[in-house]
Amino acid sequence: MNDFDTALATAWRLIAAGDAALMDIVVLSLGVSLTAVLIASILGLPLGATIALARFRGRDAVVVAINALMGLPPVVAGLFVYLLLSRSGPLGAYGLLFTPTAMVVAQVVLVTPIIAALTRQIVDDLWREYRDELTSLGAGKLRAVPTLIWDARLSLVTVVLAGLGRAMAEVGAILVVGGNIAGVTRTMTTAIALETSKGDLALALGLGIVLLTLVLVINAVAHFAGVAARRAAG
Amino acid sequence: MPLTRRLFTAALALAAAAVAGPTVAAAADKPFITVASTTSTEQSGLFGHLLPKFTEKTGIEVRVVALGTGQALKLGERGDADVVFVHDKSAEEAFLKAGFGVDRRDVMYNDFILVGPKADPAKVAGGRDVVAALRVIATAKAPFVSRGDDSGTHKAELRLWKEAGIDLAAARGAWYRETGSGMGPALNTAAGMDAYVLSDRGTWLNFKNQGRLAIVVEGDERLFNQYGVMLVNPARHPHVKEAQGRAFIDWLTAQEGQEAIASYKVGGEPLFFANARKQGS
Numbered sequence: 001m002n003d004f005d006t007a008l009a010t011a012w013r014l015i016a017a018g019d020a021a022l023m024d025i026v027v028l029s030l031g032v033s034l035t036a037v038l039i040a041s042i043l044g045l046p047l048g049a050t051i052a053l054a055r056f057r058g059r060d061a062v063v064v065a066i067n068a069l070m071g072l073p074p075v076v077a078g079l080f081v082y083l084l085l086s087r088s089g090p091l092g093a094y095g096l097l098f099t100p101t102a103m104v105v106a107q108v109v110l111v112t113p114i115i116a117a118l119t120r121q122i123v124d125d126l127w128r129e130y131r132d133e134l135t136s137l138g139a140g141k142l143r144a145v146p147t148l149i150w151d152a153r154l155s156l157v158t159v160v161l162a163g164l165g166r167a168m169a170e171v172g173a174i175l176v177v178g179g180n181i182a183g184v185t186r187t188m189t190t191a192i193a194l195e196t197s198k199g200d201l202a203l204a205l206g207l208g209i210v211l212l213t214l215v216l217v218i219n220a221v222a223h224f225a226g227v228a229a230r231r232a233a234g
Numbered sequence: 235m236p237l238t239r240r241l242f243t244a245a246l247a248l249a250a251a252a253v254a255g256p257t258v259a260a261a262a263d264k265p266f267i268t269v270a271s272t273t274s275t276e277q278s279g280l281f282g283h284l285l286p287k288f289t290e291k292t293g294i295e296v297r298v299v300a301l302g303t304g305q306a307l308k309l310g311e312r313g314d315a316d317v318v319f320v321h322d323k324s325a326e327e328a329f330l331k332a333g334f335g336v337d338r339r340d341v342m343y344n345d346f347i348l349v350g351p352k353a354d355p356a357k358v359a360g361g362r363d364v365v366a367a368l369r370v371i372a373t374a375k376a377p378f379v380s381r382g383d384d385s386g387t388h389k390a391e392l393r394l395w396k397e398a399g400i401d402l403a404a405a406r407g408a409w410y411r412e413t414g415s416g417m418g419p420a421l422n423t424a425a426g427m428d429a430y431v432l433s434d435r436g437t438w439l440n441f442k443n444q445g446r447l448a449i450v451v452e453g454d455e456r457l458f459n460q461y462g463v464m465l466v467n468p469a470r471h472p473h474v475k476e477a478q479g480r481a482f483i484d485w486l487t488a489q490e491g492q493e494a495i496a497s498y499k500v501g502g503e504p505l506f507f508a509n510a511r512k513q514g515s
Contacts, residue, residue, distance in 0.1 A: 087313030087471060095473065097314055098268060098299060179268075179299035182282075197418030198277050199425075199443030 003201060010206030015213075021183075022207075026214065029187040032100050032174070033167035036107030041160050044112045048119025049145045053127055063120060069113035074106075078176030081106040085177065098179040103187070106173040111163040118159040123148050157226055161219060168215055188214075266295035267478045270307075270315035272386060273416040275461070276300035278436030278505055283498045288485050294478050302385030302416065310334055310464075313471030316479040319486075321461045322386035330464065337480075338464040339487045342495050342506040346390055346459050347438060348451035349421070350376075350430040358430075359450040367451045368398040375409040377429035381420050382412025386459070391432045394456065421447070434459060436505040461506070463487070486510070 014022050051062060083089050085097040085105070096102050126148050127134075134144050149156065171189035178185030180194060188211040195204035275281055276298055285296045299309065303320040310318040311334045318335060320326060329335050348364055350356070356374040358367040371378055381388035395402055402410055413423050417437040424431035425445040433441075438449070463483050468474040485491045487510035495508040 087473065092313070098297065179297075181268075181297040181299060184297055194277075196422070197273070197416050199418055199422060199441040201443055 003205070006202040007205035007209060010202050011209035011213075014206055014210055022210070024183065025186055025188055025191055026210070028100065028185075029168065029189070029211070030214070032103045032187060033107060033164060036104045036167050037111055037160060037164045039104070039108050040111035040115050040163055043108070044115030044163070045119050045149055045156065046145060047112075048116040048121075049123040049149050050142075051116070052120045052123035053141045053144060053148075063117075066113050066117045066120065070117050072110060072113065074110060074170045074172030075176065077109045078106050078173030081109060081173070081177045097177065098181060098185060100178070100185060102177040103174040103185060106177045107167045107170065110170060110173060111167050114166055115159055115163045118162065119149075119152075119156060122152050122155050122159070126152050154226055154230065157222055161222055164218065165215065168211070264295050265293065265475075265478060266297050267316040267475050267482060268297045268299065268314070269317045269319055269482070270299050270301065270305075270309040271319040272303050272306060272321060273300045273418065274321070274387065274434040274437050275319065277416070277418055278434070278440050279500065280436065280495070280498055280506060284491070284494050287494050288482060288491070291490075292478075292481055292485070294481060296482065302381070302383045302388070304384030304389075307334075310466045313466060313474065316466055316475045317463060317482055318466060319461065319463045320386060321459055322389050323460055323462060325386075325389065326462050326464065333470060334467055335464040336467050337483065338462050339483060339510055341461045341463050341486055341510050342492075342508045343458060343460045344435050344506045345452070346387065346432055346457040347435050347449045348430060349424065349433050349438060349447050350450040351428040352446050352448045353428070354450060355428075356430070359448075361451050362453045364394060364451050364454040364457055365398045368394055368400065371430055372398070372400045372405065372409075375405075377409050377411065377427055379420050379424040379427070379429045379431040380410060380412045381417065381432075382414045383416070385416075387417060387432060387434055390457075390459065394432070397456070436500075439500045439503060439505060460509075 048066075051059065051066070081102065082097065084091050085094070085102050086092055087095070087097070096105070127144070130148075130151075134147070169189065171193055174185070174187060175190050175193065178187070178190065180186050180190040186194075188207060192204050192207045192211070195201075195207065271281070277300070281296075281298050285298070289295055299306075299315065301309065303322045303325060306315075306318055306320050307325060307329050309315045310329065311332075318326075318329070319341070326335075326338055330338055348358070348367055350358065356367075356371045356376040358370050361367050380391060392402075406412065411423070411427075411429065413420050415423070417433060418441060420431055421433060421438070421441050422443055423429070425443055425447050428446060430450070431447075435452075438444075463486055465476065465479045465483060466474045468476040486495075492508035492510055495506050496504065498505055
């Protein structure tokens with residue numbers, strides 16, 4: 001039990017002291033993951049809704065592929081983005097490797113399939129339910145996309161939170177493309193991995209508790225905002 | 235419905251603007267170089283001691299990506315770092331010969347140590363002959379954790395096994411366990427399974443989870459561990475920050491950098507011994 005006590009005490013001390021280095025890491029973690037989830041939502045929500053409504057050859061294959069990509073191993077995504085951004089890779093000229101931008105790109109690759117796949121399922125169900133109503137209003141399928149996303153917004157908040165959970169918890173991809181450079185690309189998860197490497201298990205677990213607390217707060221805000229929105233909608 | 239839809243579109247546009255904003259803009263205006271180095275230099279805390287002194291003097295920020303030596307050299311080969319700072323002289327010389335790097339210099343050395351459980355099941359503690367100790371461990375089939383990650387430490391370990399005349403192929407998966415991980419994780423594994431492990435002294439001294447482990451063999455000259463620094467070849471990768479990279483290499487190997495290395499101590503013990511030769515000699 002002793003290890004866990006030390007970790008809890010460490011976590012509390014880190015939060016209470018408002019340690020500047022820790023704050024930088026927290027801000028970077030949040031900045032990278034929130035940006036990545038925002039971009040992934042802008043790509044994934046319309047993409048998922050469009051696949052739900054569109055009827056084309058090979059649609060089933062696309063659905064299966066996107067569902068499968070939800071299980072994309074982060075290290076593989078990281079390696080893919082690394083080879084893309086490396087100086088010897090196709091986008092090497094931009095010098096983006098080992099920057100927060102590279103980490104955002106890697107997380108977008110990881111999170112977009114999750115958001116697209118779950119959105120596809122939700123909108124698919126909704127479309128089955130409201131097809132007649134929407135077509136009688138004269139809305140074409142493409143024009144129904146924003147309407148359906150809007151109608152499903154409360155469910156889609158959970159979808160976006162699932163994507164955020166993946167991004168915040170992920171370490172394999174950002175370690176490869178970010179390089180865990182102190183003060184530049186060191187995030188909560190890569191810092192935890194580093195402290196584990198150094199054998200400072202209490203500090204590592206303490207940082208883990210801080211991260212978990214952060215994710216908890218974000219989810220609480222999203223949940224209660226949803227409750228308030230539902231109440232306002234009557 | 236049109237109103238809500240318009241609101242929704244506006245929200246999307248707002249989100250896009252937020253993304254384009256400066257959320258994750260790095261401090262790009264400050265000059266910096268990227269150094270591919272090893273976990274032993276980073277995790278021993280040496281860089282935390284050394285780099286602020288260099289940055290204070292020159293205004294150049296040093297961004298360290300800490301990997302195994304093999305991986306660090308690969309970064310240099312691909313042009314993803316400006317300077318490589320590693321410890322595997324034969325691999326470094328091959329790197330130079332292939333034209334990936336230029337101007338290699340010795341910087342410092344430390345030594346490897348054989349770490350093992352205090353209970354010492356193979357009875358090797360206290361010796362100075364590391365090769366003999368490895369033979370005893372192999373005969374006793376005592377668990378041994380290997381880095382198995384193509385790092386400088388891993389290659390040094392393989393050289394020692396070869397010298398001891400032990401064929402590892404038969405031992406793999408039995409008592410010889412390759413973890414494919416950095417020095418710290420390998421020590422964590424050894425602590426967890428009461429195994430022997432070859433470590434660099436710096437990481438060991440800074441390692442907090444020593445548990446039931448202790449140094450069992452040290453002081454053998456075959457455990458000598460030389461670190462070298464070199465510039466990634468600017469002729470091959472034109473974006474390499476040659477002037478700033480050279481400034482770092484010069485500083486490391488000149489009196490100021492050498493003194494800074496020598497002054498780094500953990501618990502009163504020096505971790506690295508500066509041994510750059512005077513320039514031009």
